[in-house]
Amino acid sequence: MSNPSTPSSPEETAPYGAGPAATPAAPRKRVRTHHLRELKERGEKLSMLTAYDMYTAQVFDEAGVDVFLVGDSAANNVLGYESTIPVTVDELLPLARAVARATRRALVVADLPFGSYQASPEQAFHTAVRFMKEAGAHAVKLEGGDEVAPQVEKLTTNGVPVMAHIGFTPQSEHALGGYRVQGRGDAADRVLRDARAMQDAGAFAIVMEMVPGDVAAHVTAELAIPTIGIGAGPGCDGQVLVWQDAFGLRTGKMARFVKQYADLHAVLLDAARAFDADVKGGTFPGSEHTF
Numbered sequence: 001m002s003n004p005s006t007p008s009s010p011e012e013t014a015p016y017g018a019g020p021a022a023t024p025a026a027p028r029k030r031v032r033t034h035h036l037r038e039l040k041e042r043g044e045k046l047s048m049l050t051a052y053d054m055y056t057a058q059v060f061d062e063a064g065v066d067v068f069l070v071g072d073s074a075a076n077n078v079l080g081y082e083s084t085i086p087v088t089v090d091e092l093l094p095l096a097r098a099v100a101r102a103t104r105r106a107l108v109v110a111d112l113p114f115g116s117y118q119a120s121p122e123q124a125f126h127t128a129v130r131f132m133k134e135a136g137a138h139a140v141k142l143e144g145g146d147e148v149a150p151q152v153e154k155l156t157t158n159g160v161p162v163m164a165h166i167g168f169t170p171q172s173e174h175a176l177g178g179y180r181v182q183g184r185g186d187a188a189d190r191v192l193r194d195a196r197a198m199q200d201a202g203a204f205a206i207v208m209e210m211v212p213g214d215v216a217a218h219v220t221a222e223l224a225i226p227t228i229g230i231g232a233g234p235g236c237d238g239q240v241l242v243w244q245d246a247f248g249l250r251t252g253k254m255a256r257f258v259k260q261y262a263d264l265h266a267v268l269l270d271a272a273r274a275f276d277a278d279v280k281g282g283t284f285p286g287s288e289h290t291f
Contacts, residue, residue: 031066031107033139033161033204039066039237040226046238048109048228049246052078052095054102056243061106067228068103069141069240070096072111072171077244084170085114089127093135100136109163110137114171117142121154128160141207143169145194149201156202164198167191167232168210181231183211188218195219195227207240208232210257231257 039046048067051057052074060068074095075087089112096110110131117124124142131137139161142148155162167182183191191211198206205226208216213233220227220236229236241258244250248263278284 030105033107036066036107036205036226036238037224040224046226046228048238048240050074050077050240050242050244051099051103051108054098057099057102057106060243061103065106066238067107067109067240068099070099070108070110070135070137071141071242072113073242075113077242077250087113089113089116089130093130096131096135096137100138107138108136109139109141110135112140112142117151118144118148121150124148124151125154125158125160128155128162132160139163139204141165143171145190146197149197152198152201152203162201162203163205163207163228164195164203165207165209166194166198166211167208167216170209181210181212183215188212188215191215192219192222195223199223199225205238208236231255 036046046066047064048069049060049065050071050073051060051068052070057068070092072084072087072092074092075081075084078095079087079091081087092110092113096108100108112124112127112131116127128140131140140155141163142151143165144151145164145166152162152164168180191208192215195206195208203225205228206219206223207228207230208219209229210231211219211229211233213235216227216229216232217235226237228238228240230240242250245254245258246261248260248265249268251265254260275284
């Protein structure tokens with residue numbers, strides 16, 4: 001037991017984002033769920049990116065991104081599926097494990113894939129436990145509103161932090177009639193109702209996807225927990241993007257809400273072409289690359 005007369009370390013007392021008071025060069029402390037709520041309370045924004053492997057996790061961690069989502073979006077960004085629906089728990093676990101092992105400060109959240117939690121709170125709990133124990137994830141995310149409140153409550157009351165996901169939910173794309181904005185007109189009440197249900201069930205944060213900006217801002221103002229937008233406007237407490245979209249590894253038409261910060265496809269294409277030319281031209285390997 002700690003001695004109450006002993007001062008806490010700077011990392012324990014300093015607010016998240018400020019860094020250690022006495023040693024500014026030291027690594028910032030691990031992001032925890034309560035730090036995200038503190039950011040909201042101070043009116044500061046939080047950042048979240050998807051991550052599916054150790055090297056991108058290390059780079060994003062060094063950059064200061066607050067939260068990594070090992071998303072079921074790995075289905076169509078890593079594994080070659082056309083949608084998120086086919087991906088399985090066993091396919092996502094190694095990706096979550098790699099990200100968790102490589103991360104030193106960001107909060108690592110793992111998606112529960114389609115079919116792994118909807119049947120019952122017990123099913124949700126057993127799936128979430130696998131991501132916590134086998135992969136080392138710090139929290140899980142699941143899609144849905146008040147219909148999954150029993151699952152969220154089961155997890156949160158048994159030690160599993162939950163990030164909720166409302167608005168457009170990709171796992172339900174067929175039921176929703178495809179990729180369509182959710183919450184327009186009278187449907188705005190449903191978004192707020194789902195958000196409140198998730199907060200009441202114990203979720204520590206809520207992703208809102210493809211929700212009108214004014215609706216998302218209203219929901220954000222009504223909640224005590226932070227909201228994270230993807231196609232939900234600037235009124236959310238934070239933003240998330242799929243990294244292959246944001247940094248230009250994926251090509252083709254992008255969703256309206258995507259901002260591209262780099263063109264990694266062009267960089268890799270040029271590098272691969274240069275390698276191919278060197279090998280076929282006999283200039284690689286040279287003497288400096290030979291034992």
